[in-house]
Amino acid sequence: MKRPAASSPITYPRKDIIAEIKEFQRSVGFAPTGNFLEYSETTPAYYRCYYTGLLELPDSYEELKLTQGDAAGCSLNEQEVDLFFYAIEAVASGTNPVTPSLAEAPLERLLVVVPHEDFHNQEETEAASPQIGEAAATLIGFLTASEFASGKYGVSSSTAQKLQREAQLYREKATIVNSYYDRAKQLYAQFHAGEMTRQETLARKSELFTELNRECTSILPDPVSFNKCPAAMNNAGLAFDRTYIRYYPLLYEVYISQGEDIRATISALKRLMATGPQTEMDLAQSIQMNTPSGQAPAPLP
Structure with missing residues (x-):
């Protein structure tokens, strides 16, 4: 009786590079995770439809309404809601496969997404609030990708040069988007307090998003791993970005305080996350107690 033929290992684009960056992550302070160890041909991406009211601005993606979409988009009336359709390459489940869209x-x-999701699944990061965890994972995703690319391709390579500036470019985006988030939040508060009519509020909302688009599109040079403006220019897109951006400037200052060293920054952020910060005050106190300088960065405006 013949033995069944041994199955060949599944091959897919970038399989080796994903394995390499995951190995590199361990060398800079990551604990291993079960993410990106297998390939899923059946899940090209995760299709999500985030939405909210035309005059509502949630604090984060957790407060957005959510329904599942498909490759064609979402079956929601965009005249009635602000919608953000997101075809996600990866989610931080701890066992997330490599999807075709990521590969x-x-x-x-790709070099940013893999460490971003893996940092989410560090035990310390999971203790923090989603907004703080997203900001930390975003920063570490950029820094890890940059350090890896410099070693693999050379510091003067195009890939390394582009990734080297991502963390700072995202800080510029964060400053702009945080400002417009606060302005939009104030606008809707005035409407709900009866100080403005619905028509006046919608007109001012349109002006605000036009101004936001103008400012964020002026960020140069163009980033290569993220959108420099919210992917949806409406309340859903703004609230989604706010989740990642709110605390990013504060954590970026931790990176600066660690001499812009990736290993020291990962170690410092893990100490901060392990304290389980849920608010800006929690985070500032944790920074003061757990960074070598003992100096908390200035609070966010």
């Missing part, structure tokens, strides 16, 4: 993404995007 086929631009190299720089």
Whole structure:
């Protein structure tokens, strides 16, 4: 009786590079995770439809309403809600497979997404609030991708040069988007207090998003792993970005305080996350207690 033929290992685009960056992550202070160890041909991406009211601005993606979409988009009336359709390459489940959309993404995007999701699944990061965890994972995704690319491709390579500036470019985006989030929040508060009519509020909302688009599109050079403006120019897109951006400037200052060293920054952020910060005050106190300088960065405006 013949033995069944041994099955060949599944091959897919960028399999080796994903394994390499995961190994590199361990060298800079990551604990191993079960993410990106297998390939899923049946899940090209995760299709999500985030939405909210035309004059409502939630604090984060957790407060957005959510329904599942498909490759064609979402079956929601965009005249009635602000919608953000997101085809996600990866989610931080701890066992997330490599999806076709991730494997086929631009190299720089892939190199950022893998450590971003893996940092989410560090035990310390999971103790923090989603907004703080997202900001930390975003920063560490950029820094890890940059350090890896410099070692693999050379510091003067195009890939390394582009990734080297991502963390600072995202800080510029964060400053702009945080400002417009606060302005939009104030606008809707005035409407709900009866100080403005619905028509006046919608007109001012349109002006605000036009101004936001103008400011964020002026960020140069163009980033290579993220959108420099919210992917949806409406309340859903703004609230979604706010989740990642709110605390990013504060954590970026931790990176600066660690001499812009990735290993020291990962160690410092893990100490901060392990305290379980849920608010800006929690985070500032944790920074003061757990960074070598003992100096908390200035609070966010």
